[in-house]
Amino acid sequence: MSALFQRVAVIGVGLIGSSMARAMRKHGLAGEIVGCARSAETRAKVLELGLADRCEADPAAAVAGADLVVLATPVGAYEAVARAMEKALAPDAIVTDVGSVKQAVIRDVGPYLPEGVHFVPGHPIAGTEHSGPEAGFAELFEQRWCILTPPAGTDAAATEKVVRLWRAFGSRVEIMDAGHHDKVLAITSHLPHLIAYTIVGTATGLEQSEQSEVVRYSAGGFRDFTRIAASDPVMWRDVFLNNREAVLEMLQRFTEDLTALQRAIRWGEGETLEQHFRKTREIRRGIVEAKQAGSFDPREPDKKV
């Protein structure tokens, strides 16, 4: 049986790109894998780890002859990559991506794709706080959701091939509108990251003597935030810049709710606090029942994948 794709170009071989390369190898989904990385150091690492058959600096060289192109750089780099690869894309190639925002990706990449090339944007809801090609592993996507947001009119057969890829990785696939994706992820992912980055930053603003105590007593709740706030800075910068409206809208709601609790603390309104705290238990139960609380990477017991 031949592989699902003959030649796959992975543009950006970080945590997600390298995990996809590993998973494609593991499941025999690609005849050939071509990596693409800007830095010579990363290209050497990619070859050393055996993640790709070759690794190019130029997106055009990487995508030539590929029937699948995966954009896996921070989303802020997509437009430049799209511009660079535009002329080299094979007719009928499928282009997909793994970015955490989807409307901006369609806006930035879409215009550069020639007639006949199929664009199936995607977003695997999986990751760890580690970055770089060595951080990836083939099992990262198992039992995780992958959301695809093909624009209206996308070739159904192309979408179906991308669905098959993710299912082969062990993911559950959902197809939705890009705008809806961006709203849902603003609350489930983008705002939590922004808040975690903020509170960890607030702690770094404390006096030096207090900082070491913050580290020591982090098991009280703070630790969970530091894990999230250790995620890739460039990737997250680009997420916030490219999902501005949905993030600001959710942030506004969050701030209003926080202000209400702040007021209840100031005025000693115990009942308001207790009622609020009771309500939030329900949503946790929903998550435990949906089994989204489960998965665990045995190689890193501290980390929930």
Next chain:
Amino acid sequence: MSALFQRVAVIGVGLIGSSMARAMRKHGLAGEIVGCARSAETRAKVLELGLADRCEADPAAAVAGADLVVLATPVGAYEAVARAMEKALAPDAIVTDVGSVKQAVIRDVGPYLPEGVHFVPGHPIAGTEHSGPEAGFAELFEQRWCILTPPAGTDAAATEKVVRLWRAFGSRVEIMDAGHHDKVLAITSHLPHLIAYTIVGTATGLEQSEQSEVVRYSAGGFRDFTRIAASDPVMWRDVFLNNREAVLEMLQRFTEDLTALQRAIRWGEGETLEQHFRKTREIRRGIVEAKQAGSFDPREPDKKV
């Protein structure tokens, strides 16, 4: 060899109280354990689980003849418990507690302790999001910090006995001033909980259709918050009411920092965002090096204890 304490009264047999009872049994630290719980249901559960030799409804009956009394109810109930047990305390008894705030505890309990009774307030930095006597386990405190805040003039021998108890549980013990404790914990524990409760609450305010998607895609970061926000509502109500000033001060700093990031998002200031996100990685490294990120409860792979 005789046990460290002849009779221990555990007032409030929830997650922490029941874990202490189990750990005392496991390590042979108590000749006799007497529980105390308001509800008949909890008392029956305590006996059924073998957590205590007997379980009383009245604090006075529970503490009679005890050489160690552990307060492990929500801190808002401490004053009523102190008042109820005042007359029944054995001369020379040691009273300790496990509350997450320490100044308010000294304020509420101190005045009711007769001359000769020793007060050694304590706070184990350990817990899970589960509540009740069945949620406890003997290993909860292993490799966790326990902070003791004996007021000036506390009998050194009494403090030393409480230190020995926690060390026997496998904890690392630190002695500090109650006011300092309350400040440090405001940022490492109280504020993270308040924020987690808030964002999960914000999500429950979304439309019904969006809520199910929040659950489904929670692996993007939100899930960590829901775990924290599933913690005991009454316990946390009391924490916020009793560490009001330190929490409001940290909340103010957090809000200022969040507003600055919000502004950077609105105005597209990528460099500000990236610089901030880079800074927070450092504190995570400190925590990983301090091994506060490590421990893991094998019975619940989803949970970091």
